[in-house]
Amino acid sequence: xxxxxxxxxxxxxxxxxxxxxxxxxxxxxxxxxxxxxxxxxxxxxxxxxxxxxxxxxxxxxxxxxxxxxxxxxxxxxxxxxxxxxxxxxxxxxxxxxxxxxxxxxxxxxxxxxxxxxxxxxxxxxxxxxxxxxxxxxxxxxxxxxxxxxxx
Numbered sequence: 001x002x003x004x005x006x007x008x009x010x011x012x013x014x015x016x017x018x019x020x021x022x023x024x025x026x027x028x029x030x031x032x033x034x035x036x037x038x039x040x041x042x043x044x045x046x047x048x049x050x051x052x053x054x055x056x057x058x059x060x061x062x063x064x065x066x067x068x069x070x071x072x073x074x075x076x077x078x079x080x081x082x083x084x085x086x087x088x089x090x091x092x093x094x095x096x097x098x099x100x101x102x103x104x105x106x107x108x109x110x111x112x113x114x115x116x117x118x119x120x121x122x123x124x125x126x127x128x129x130x131x132x133x134x135x136x137x138x139x140x141x142x143x144x145x146x147x148x149x150x151x
Contacts, residue, residue, distance in 0.1 A: 027139040034145070035108040035137065041115065042133040043101040043123065053128025054099065060123040061103045066110035071102045098130060112137050 025033070043061055045054060054072075061070050073081070079094035090097075105111050114120055115134045124132045136142030 027143070031136070031139050031142075031145065032108040035111060035135070038104075039107050039111045040102050040104045041111065041135070043103065043129055044131045044133065045099045045101075045128050046130045047096075047098055049099065049128035049130075053126070057123070057126050057128050058101060060119070060126055060129075061101055064103065064114050064119045064123060065117050066105040066114050067103045068106060069104040071104075073100050073102060075099055108137065 043057060045057060049057070058070060058072070061067060075097040076094045078097045078100060079090060082090045082097070103114075105114055111134070115137065120132065123129060136145055
């Protein structure tokens with residue numbers, strides 16, 4: 001279960017990065033163009049996070065620089081999204097899925113600035129937060145994203 005959730009979140013981020021046919025740009029520019037389709041980071045809450053911890057996490061998300069919108073996703077919504085992304089029912093039920101927030105920023109540059117901020121560090125150490133997923137923001141972190149795009 002511990003490995004499944006980050007993999008599903010990563011799949012959610014990567015599926016938003018496919019299908020763009022850009023030519024004549026550097027790999028980083030191409031990656032930025034893909035990120036700019038839906039520039040966001042995801043905050044996964046602990047399965048046993050309380051309502052108070054969830055509310056505190058949302059406050060900290062909104063303190064991260066450049067965040068313009070925050071959407072909460074229930075376990076059931078995440079399950080449905082995972083099912084759609086993988087084309088079959090996940091191996092665990094909705095009750096095992098985490099609740100999460102998706103935080104949106106204007107573009108790839110703002111997403112990198114948000115990731116590198118002290119507020120982002122403060123967010124990831126909150127008691128109800130399991131993980132903050134930034135996705136791949138630099139070409140050396142994930143060259144396979146562009147490889148998949150080219151195929």
